[in-house]
Amino acid sequence: MLPALTKLRKGLIFLSGGVSERRPATSCRHRYALCPSCPMSDSANQSTSASPYTAPVQESVGGHLYRAFQQYRSLPAPVYILCVGSFVNRAGSFAILFLTIYISEHLGFGITFAATCFGISGLGSIVASVAGGQLADRFGRRPVMLTALLGGPVWLFCLSFAETRGSILLFLFLFALTLDLYRPAASAMMGDLVTSAERPLAFGLMYIAFNLGFAVAAPVGGFLAEHSFQWLFWGDALTTASYGLIILFLIRETHPGQTGPAEDAQEQVGFADAVRHILSDRIFLLFASAVLMTGIVFMQGFSTLPMHLSQSGYSKQEVGALLSINGILIVILQIPVNQILKHRHRLLTILAGEVLIAIGFGLTSVATSAVFVLITVMIWTIGEVVQAAFKQAFVADVAPASMRGRYMGVFSLCFAISISGGVPLGGWVLEHHGSEVLWAGCFVLSMISVAIYFLIYLLQRGTPQEVPAVAETQTG
Numbered sequence: 001m002l003p004a005l006t007k008l009r010k011g012l013i014f015l016s017g018g019v020s021e022r023r024p025a026t027s028c029r030h031r032y033a034l035c036p037s038c039p040m041s042d043s044a045n046q047s048t049s050a051s052p053y054t055a056p057v058q059e060s061v062g063g064h065l066y067r068a069f070q071q072y073r074s075l076p077a078p079v080y081i082l083c084v085g086s087f088v089n090r091a092g093s094f095a096i097l098f099l100t101i102y103i104s105e106h107l108g109f110g111i112t113f114a115a116t117c118f119g120i121s122g123l124g125s126i127v128a129s130v131a132g133g134q135l136a137d138r139f140g141r142r143p144v145m146l147t148a149l150l151g152g153p154v155w156l157f158c159l160s161f162a163e164t165r166g167s168i169l170l171f172l173f174l175f176a177l178t179l180d181l182y183r184p185a186a187s188a189m190m191g192d193l194v195t196s197a198e199r200p201l202a203f204g205l206m207y208i209a210f211n212l213g214f215a216v217a218a219p220v221g222g223f224l225a226e227h228s229f230q231w232l233f234w235g236d237a238l239t240t241a242s243y244g245l246i247i248l249f250l251i252r253e254t255h256p257g258q259t260g261p262a263e264d265a266q267e268q269v270g271f272a273d274a275v276r277h278i279l280s281d282r283i284f285l286l287f288a289s290a291v292l293m294t295g296i297v298f299m300q301g302f303s304t305l306p307m308h309l310s311q312s313g314y315s316k317q318e319v320g321a322l323l324s325i326n327g328i329l330i331v332i333l334q335i336p337v338n339q340i341l342k343h344r345h346r347l348l349t350i351l352a353g354e355v356l357i358a359i360g361f362g363l364t365s366v367a368t369s370a371v372f373v374l375i376t377v378m379i380w381t382i383g384e385v386v387q388a389a390f391k392q393a394f395v396a397d398v399a400p401a402s403m404r405g406r407y408m409g410v411f412s413l414c415f416a417i418s419i420s421g422g423v424p425l426g427g428w429v430l431e432h433h434g435s436e437v438l439w440a441g442c443f444v445l446s447m448i449s450v451a452i453y454f455l456i457y458l459l460q461r462g463t464p465q466e467v468p469a470v471a472e473t474q475t476g
Contacts, residue, residue: 076193079202081250083209085243090213092239094221094232102229120169122420124176129416132181133409140255141189145182149244152179153237160233184409191396191404192254199396204338204389211330256401274406286456288414290449295418297442304426308435329381337385346390351453356383362443365436
């Protein structure tokens with residue numbers, strides 16, 4: 001009789017979407033078996049030498065989705081506030097989206113000057129990436145974010161009235177220099193708020209918010225541009241300032257050195273000492289070099305790929321439709337992919353995503369139909385989804401708490417360089433050597449990044465960095 005009742009109970013658990021028999025009898029607030037941050041979970045009762053990258057417990061689809069939902073519910077409230085602010089800010093990023101059309105067509109300054117403006121904007125972003133990380137570690141995350149998000153709109157407002165080449169270049173540089181200070185500070189704040197095990201979830205959620213905002217910005221910006229280009233700048237300024245007000249009224253400081261007086265002395269690291277520390281961190285420098293190469297490749301998807309498709313005979317609407325799958329897949333797949341991969345080794349996960357990026361861009365040169373092009377975009381987008389949350393989580397893990405802002409600044413710097421340098425480089429290769437060389441070069445760069453990630457994995461084997469500190473205390 002007992003065996004029959006046991007089988008019946010197991011069947012009811014499966015049909016109701018419950019977890020398997022390995023679930024602990026007493027569950028924590030997270031309500032799932034492999035909660036790495038709770039003493040009442042299975043993983044906490046294992047040996048301290050066990051890796052958090054353990055294969056997940058077998059369970060039904062309903063239980064899997066329920067457990068994923070519970071994980072996101074357990075994130076601190078400031079994480080959601082930051083994501084909402086990121087969405088609002090990105091949903092209003094009209095000015096940059098239509099900047100080339102505004103400068104080249106509306107003002108009549110031509111394509112060359114419009115491209116120069118992007119280069120100047122990229123230069124401001126490069127400076128801001130370095131300065132923002134330094135300032136966030138020195139004065140706190142919140143003051144830097146407030147300065148950027150409330151100061152940037154001033155330059156946008158000035159830019160809406162600029163009509164000479166010199167004034168446009170000046171205000172664009174000042175806008176990028178001011179606004180992009182917030183990026184490393186926001187990433188460092190996110191790293192402060194959550195544990196190591198929760199970082200892929202938090203950064204993944206922010207990535208979704210960012211892409212949802214982009215999906216809103218394009219059509220709304222197009223509508224505003226039809227009526228007045230000045231509305232683009234004013235709308236962008238308004239949403240940016242709104243993000244600043246969200247930070248002002250709803251977010252407290254999270255810097256570890258400012259959350260307790262006993263820590264203040266040891267948390268302050270000077271600029272020169274920070275530079276020496278970063279330059280001596282070979283793991284992080286290798287990682288940053290791979291991120292830079294990936295960024296150069298990835299930016300081709302939104303710069304040279306549209307030109308390549310246009311040269312191949314696709315209309316603007318067809319190009320837009322083919323590239324729109326990127327944002328759609330990110331929104332659909334980011335959370336379930338994070339849930340599936342959260343127990344895997346972060347470097348190997350990033351490496352797998354890089355392989356998909358290499359394949360996707362490499363196949364573009366032989367994609368002779370719209371369906372084939374769509375498949376290539378889907379491949380490298382899935383690679384992007386696989387990597388997205390885990391890259392920032394890796395940086396937050398390897399960075400000392402007192403230097404997290406500066407590490408995130410270098411991480412942001414890699415993308416700023418990939419925009420300001422990678423975009424014109426890709427255009428030059430496409431114009432002078434053709435699409436075959438461009439996409440083959442993208443494949444090679446991505447595979448070099450794969451080799452670097454694998455080298456880092458080998459260097460970290462047997463070291464404490466291989467397993468993040470899942471018991472890190474939350475702040476904020």
